[in-house]
Amino acid sequence: MIEAGYNFGYLDENTKRMIRRALLKAVALPGFQVPFGSREMPLPYGWGTGGIQVTASVLGPDDTLKVIDQGADDTTNAVSIRRFFGRVAGVATTEKTEEATVIQTRHRVPEAPLQEGQILVYQVPMPEPLFRLEPRVAETKRMHALADYGLMHVKLYEDIARHGAVTTSYNYPVLVNGRYLMSPSPIPAFDNPKLHRMAALQLFGAGREKRIYAVPPYTDVRSLDFEDHPFVPVRADAACVICGSRSSYLDELIVDDTGKRAFVCSDTDYCASRPPLEEEAA
Amino acid sequence: MNAAIRTEHLSKTFTLHLQGGICIPVLQDVELSVAPGECVALAGPSGAGKSTLMRCLYGNYGAGSGHVWVRHAGVEVDITSADARLVRAVRRDTLGYVSQFLRVIPRVSTQDIVAEPLMARGVAKEEARARAAALLARLNLPAALHGLPPATFSGGEQQRVNLARGFAPGYPVLLLDEPTASLDAGNREVVVSLIAEAKRAGTAIIGIFHDTEVRDRVADRLFEVAPIQSAAA
Amino acid sequence: MSDALMQASGLTLRFGAVAALDDVALEIHPGEVVAIVGESGSGKTTLLRVLAGMMAPASGQVLYAGEDVHAMGESARRRLMRSEWGFVHQNPRDGLRLRVSAGGNVGERLMAAGARHYGGIRAEAIEWLKRVEIDPARIDDMPEKFSGGMQQRLQIARTLVTQPKLVFMDEPTGGLDVSVQAKLLDLIRALVAELGLAVLIVTHDIAAARLLAHRILVMRRGQVVEQGLVDRVLDDPQHPYTQLLVSSVLAA
Numbered sequence: 069m070i071e072a073g074y075n076f077g078y079l080d081e082n083t084k085r086m087i088r089r090a091l092l093k094a095v096a097l098p099g100f101q102v103p104f105g106s107r108e109m110p111l112p113y114g115w116g117t118g119g120i121q122v123t124a125s126v127l128g129p130d131d132t133l134k135v136i137d138q139g140a141d142d143t144t145n146a147v148s149i150r151r152f153f154g155r156v157a158g159v160a161t162t163e164k165t166e167e168a169t170v171i172q173t174r175h176r177v178p179e180a181p182l183q184e185g186q187i188l189v190y191q192v193p194m195p196e197p198l199f200r201l202e203p204r205v206a207e208t209k210r211m212h213a214l215a216d217y218g219l220m221h222v223k224l225y226e227d228i229a230r231h232g233a234v235t236t237s238y239n240y241p242v243l244v245n246g247r248y249l250m251s252p253s254p255i256p257a258f259d260n261p262k263l264h265r266m267a268a269l270q271l272f273g274a275g276r277e278k279r280i281y282a283v284p285p286y287t288d289v290r291s292l293d294f295e296d297h298p299f300v301p302v303r304a305d306a307a308c309v310i311c312g313s314r315s316s317y318l319d320e321l322i323v324d325d326t327g328k329r330a331f332v333c334s335d336t337d338y339c340a341s342r343p344p345l346e347e348e349a350a
Numbered sequence: 351m352n353a354a355i356r357t358e359h360l361s362k363t364f365t366l367h368l369q370g371g372i373c374i375p376v377l378q379d380v381e382l383s384v385a386p387g388e389c390v391a392l393a394g395p396s397g398a399g400k401s402t403l404m405r406c407l408y409g410n411y412g413a414g415s416g417h418v419w420v421r422h423a424g425v426e427v428d429i430t431s432a433d434a435r436l437v438r439a440v441r442r443d444t445l446g447y448v449s450q451f452l453r454v455i456p457r458v459s460t461q462d463i464v465a466e467p468l469m470a471r472g473v474a475k476e477e478a479r480a481r482a483a484a485l486l487a488r489l490n491l492p493a494a495l496h497g498l499p500p501a502t503f504s505g506g507e508q509q510r511v512n513l514a515r516g517f518a519p520g521y522p523v524l525l526l527d528e529p530t531a532s533l534d535a536g537n538r539e540v541v542v543s544l545i546a547e548a549k550r551a552g553t554a555i556i557g558i559f560h561d562t563e564v565r566d567r568v569a570d571r572l573f574e575v576a577p578i579q580s581a582a583a
Numbered sequence: 584m585s586d587a588l589m590q591a592s593g594l595t596l597r598f599g600a601v602a603a604l605d606d607v608a609l610e611i612h613p614g615e616v617v618a619i620v621g622e623s624g625s626g627k628t629t630l631l632r633v634l635a636g637m638m639a640p641a642s643g644q645v646l647y648a649g650e651d652v653h654a655m656g657e658s659a660r661r662r663l664m665r666s667e668w669g670f671v672h673q674n675p676r677d678g679l680r681l682r683v684s685a686g687g688n689v690g691e692r693l694m695a696a697g698a699r700h701y702g703g704i705r706a707e708a709i710e711w712l713k714r715v716e717i718d719p720a721r722i723d724d725m726p727e728k729f730s731g732g733m734q735q736r737l738q739i740a741r742t743l744v745t746q747p748k749l750v751f752m753d754e755p756t757g758g759l760d761v762s763v764q765a766k767l768l769d770l771i772r773a774l775v776a777e778l779g780l781a782v783l784i785v786t787h788d789i790a791a792a793r794l795l796a797h798r799i800l801v802m803r804r805g806q807v808v809e810q811g812l813v814d815r816v817l818d819d820p821q822h823p824y825t826q827l828l829v830s831s832v833l834a835a
Binding site: 364366367368369405410411417430434435437438455456457458 | 612615642655728765766768769794797798811812814815818821822823827830
């Protein structure tokens with residue numbers, strides 16, 4: 069049931085059409101940032117206004133929506149966005165990755181492989197991967213236009229020269245379809261390989277920065293690296309204390325007053341779907 | 351016509367724009383021709399324009415009118431009108447000039463200063479340096495000095511570096527401006543024999559020699575450069 | 584001549600009432616060092632920027648290897664600027680990334696050209712630091728901590744690392760102490776000869792022009808008033824302005 073007085077999915081049809089046009093352009097130019105007329109949403113910037121507008125524009129009455137925040141379905145942000153769409157679109161919601169047709173996410177990619185027909189919507193705070201290196205927006209646009217990405221490699225070079233390894237552990241830059249440098253949003257570098265040739269459609273929305281970009285299904289997404297310092301997805305060398313997984317991405321928790329640490333799966337649905345405490349062989 | 355270098359109606363006048371545009375004619379209608387293996391000494395009182403003529407021959411001064419023909423790679427090139435790149439090629443391969451003063455290049459060693467024109471002509475670095483060292487030694491410049499830039503050398507030492515640099519490549523045409531001016535008797539002898547060897551090798555030499563004894567020993571003939579009297583008249 | 588690396592003709596540009604370029608023509612050939620001299624405001628830096636494609640002329644044409652520099656797309660021009668061309672700025676701060684290490688500065692052009700082997704890039708950077716007489720132990724230091732002379736040498740290493748064919752230099756010794764200038768000039772002279780670079784160097788330093796250049800252009804009020812072999816122009820200047828310029832210099 070849609071709450072009275074709202075159009076389906078909160079946004080009016082013209083806005084959705086405008087956003088869909090931006091999305092089509094984004095899909096046609098994988099990794100390219102398409103400007104769009106970002107609307108005021110009933111929640112503050114930084115809470116996923118870009119992702120919500122994208123979700124609102126692609127959602128249909130038959131869709132099943134899942135929302136995760138840092139991998140969890142039960143955090144404030146996830147719960148409120150799910151309830152929001154429950155009220156303004158009346159769509160079915162789920163916490164199960166495989167049941168969802170549209171998954172809006174903040175800072176994670178689900179552990180379970182996504183399928184054709186599914187759409188993954190990322191919330192993006194800063195779409196420009198070069199913004200810390202080149203403060204002039206006009207110049208970053210020119211660099212994208214000319215595929216002039218030597219500077220990004222300079223950053224990786226500096227990391228290795230100073231720390232012996234690339235220290236970027238999240239929002240690790242990727243090259244999409246061999247052409248555009250793209251921020252994968254602040255997902256852990258551990259998730260980067262999942263973007264590569266993913267079966268699902270990946271859409272990225274940045275509300276405050278008014279940019280949309282996309283990675284169509286089965287598109288090459290490569291993490292930047294050097295031949296002699298290849299990209300390595302890192303995770304904590306531990307097992308989940310709930311499900312025992314040694315392959316999923318883990319959150320570190322401090323569990324008592326003495327500072328004792330424990331690791332649990334960041335993807336709550338994945339963790340819950342596994343038989344409890346059957347520790348895998350390392 | 352087999353001159354290695356010759357002039358044709360060569361004239362030179364300096365116009366001093368900063369002194370109200372006064373004109374000082376120095377050379378008028380100079381006709382000089384030097385064959386391969388011949389050494390011609392320029393004669394005339396000081397101020398007659400001998401050095402100016404030398405510089406015109408090298409292309410260091412432009413000519414007011416007339417031509418300076420240098421036989422370069424089988425054809426005669428007019429130094430007064432050739433473009434800068436051709437003049438550079440002529441200077442690299444054909445036309446050498448030993449001026450009175452060494453133009454020192456900061457931080458470049460004596461040996462490399464002498465080897466540089468050889469290397470410019472394609473001689474390998476090691477061979478060029480070896481030939482440079484041998485020639486410097488012949489001019490009695492001790493090996494200890496070869497590695498140093500000549501900026502701090504005495505006048506005589508600098509002149510010998512200059513001579514080595516001029517004689518090392520074996521140019522078909524060599525211009526010598528007072529080559530023995532600050533040399534002692536021993537080194538003067540070395541220069542005399544270098545000139546004799548160059549002549550035997552077919553080099554056309556034009557020189558200004560203050561030292562008439564040296565001049566008479568090396569020159570095949572004199573060429574009189576007369577001061578232009580008519581300027582004031 | 585047809586083998587010119589760069590040919591410019593009829594270049595004209597005005598800034599209001601001031602003629603920055605007035606029908607300027609110029610040619611530069613492979614391996615040739617050409618100095619552009621003249622007092623401040625004579626248009627020499629404008630000429631350099633127009634030739635390097637950084638500024639468009641009101642009329643006239645600049646051809647590089649037969650291609651019109653101002654008609655080609657920006658992407659082609661940038662590709663040139665990071666491969667076959669180099670630009671050495673007067674102020675090294677304009678040509679360096681001060682918060683990127685010396686090694687990263689030298690490596691940037693290599694990486695932009697597609698180098699993806701960290702060890703190889705680093706080895707090349709060390710080699711170039713040595714060539715410009717910077718202690719390779721400082722490879723990971725930030726250039727903002729370097730002296731002016733070192734910064735300028737680093738800028739030169741960063742520019743030459745990809746072995747360009749044509750390098751534009753805008754008063755490369757401008758802001759430096761005299762003793763540091765001499766060392767830098769000598770370094771430039773040696774590298775240019777060794778690499779066979781074509782160089783267009785803008786300078787008001789007649790002695791530097793004499794030391795480095797084969798050919799010289801004297802500019803005044805946007806016009807080339809005299810040009811030719813460097814020693815002929817400086818020792819036997821014909822134009823009143825050149826005579827003034829040469830006579831104002833001590834023992835050039």
